[in-house]
Amino acid sequence: MYSFDYARPASVSEALEILRSDVEPRLLAGGQTLLPAMKHRLTAHSTLIDLQGIDTLRGIEVTEAGLRIGAMVRHAEIASSETVQRMLPALAVLADGIADPLVRNMGTLGGSVANNDPAADYPAAVLGCGAVVNTDRRDIAADDFFEGMFTTALEEDEILTAITFPLPETAGYFKLPHPASGYVLAGAFVCRFAEGLRVAINGAAPCVYRDTLAEMALAAHFHPDSANDLVFDDEDFTDDLHASRAYRARVLPAVIRRAVARALNPERTSP
């Protein structure tokens, strides 16, 4: 790691002040992605602004808009939260399947969503639920938030403070992880609301996206079998050493099928 300064502000405004005045600052949430990247010298920063001291970034609460989860809430907290298990069990299952138990004790919701790794889990839930990303200055709809690989609508000096998940009638998440790294090769977060249906696909493409083909098929008939005959155009899919784009397109119907099956039987299952 290259050398840096460390700051632990006690409020969002204090963090913003450092973020605006420093040369090349970076926000530090759990650090489970950032610190490995810095150790490899893939990235370097003048100051790490550790957000753990800001109490307003914590907490899981039920509001009129749904389930509001603070940016600094750790994966393990979401997985074990009785509120999340009761109100949005698919999110608890998703959180329980991220990386491993030790990483889940450090990694945070906000860190993962702000990083927008195409193979990360949370972006699928945020987009699948049509959640709202709350920041220090505005609310951003999930549909407008994820702009591309590792790119979001967040400004350079903007801090993600919480995510508000509207509560669906039912939801289900399934991912096909890479057997060694655990990163998602293809995943689907399926959400059914009274007003309609949303399907977010992660892992398969450079950025999480909503799949209209799957949404139409499932809106017509919300059943695992509805995914069976879907055929995906793989032109924009990721093609790398882990899986070809054709493979990702081929497994996606089965992935969606299992996500729907979980949505229809939302008991806690292993991830």
Add this chain to the structure above:
Amino acid sequence: MQITLTVNGTPITREVEPRTLLVEFLREEAGLTGTHVGCDTTQCGCCAVHVDGRAVKSCTVLAAQAQGTEVTTIEGLAAPDGALHPMQQAFSTHHGLQCGFCTPGMIMTCVALARDYPEMTETEAREKLEGNICRCTGYNGIVAALLDGAQKMAGDDV
């Protein structure tokens, strides 16, 4: 910057660089070399320690992030008179180790798992050990130790 951690019950204050990792603080500043560095890339779990009771990979935590916390390492598990912690005893009983390099991290992870999931099944135990890699044993002894250690810990109310 000045960092104070309470390590195995003893406050330790050192002047360190902000980039100092928790595992470096423990090994080089506190002199506790039981915590190992295996992969140094957040995968193997050899560096597992407890920070305020939560098992974490200390190669991917800054010492600064742990400022003010209570850290427990493998050296802090056994009783002052040398009597092994039930999980350490279980690893001995079930041959949960061969070369021993992964063992400190395995045991620290298993102690945390036993507290969080006292009634875990064998399948769950195998899943929950995902973040700890052993290249000798084939895991069977480790899983047996985890399940037995968890039972003993529940009985002892540790």
